[in-house]
Amino acid sequence: MKTVNNQKRNLEDKIMALLKLEHLLSAKEILEKLQGLDQNYNKTSVYRALERLLAKGILCQHHLGEAGLTYELRSDNHEHLQCEVCGKIKAIPHTFSQPASIEGFKISHHHLTYLGICPDCQ
Numbered sequence: 001m002k003t004v005n006n007q008k009r010n011l012e013d014k015i016m017a018l019l020k021l022e023h024l025l026s027a028k029e030i031l032e033k034l035q036g037l038d039q040n041y042n043k044t045s046v047y048r049a050l051e052r053l054l055a056k057g058i059l060c061q062h063h064l065g066e067a068g069l070t071y072e073l074r075s076d077n078h079e080h081l082q083c084e085v086c087g088k089i090k091a092i093p094h095t096f097s098q099p100a101s102i103e104g105f106k107i108s109h110h111h112l113t114y115l116g117i118c119p120d121c122q
């Protein structure tokens with residue numbers, strides 16, 4: 001049992017390490033990157049690990065344009081710029097400071113995407 005828990009934790013750590021390097025990866029991309037490291041990673045265990053990390057509040061899901069459903073670390077609280085022409089998505093530092101509460105809601109983090117046209121597409 002202990003070994004099983006260690007394996008689960010190990011997989012969660014690997015996923016978090018991937019998402020530290022690259023934000024907004026799909027489940028499929030995460031699976032492919034893990035299998036690039038070790039063929040033994042299987043789809044079911046990777047998808048379950050993603051569910052656990054979401055439930056623990058470590059990951060966030062995003063739906064951004066054609067990228068579909070992607071994951072990133074919730075602690076990595078940045079904002080996004082999305083090009084309406086080529087679909088490119090860029091992470092940017094905060095453009096304003098997050099209020100502690102709004103209309104009685106205690107604010108934990110925010111998802112903000114600015115849409116526009118990137119320098120390459122202008």
Ligand SMILES: [Zn+2]
Binds near residue numbers: 023024078079080
């Ligand atoms: Zn991001």
Ligand SMILES: [Zn+2]
Binds near residue numbers: 061111
């Ligand atoms: Zn979130």
Ligand SMILES: [Zn+2]
Binds near residue numbers: 084085117118119121
């Ligand atoms: Zn563009």
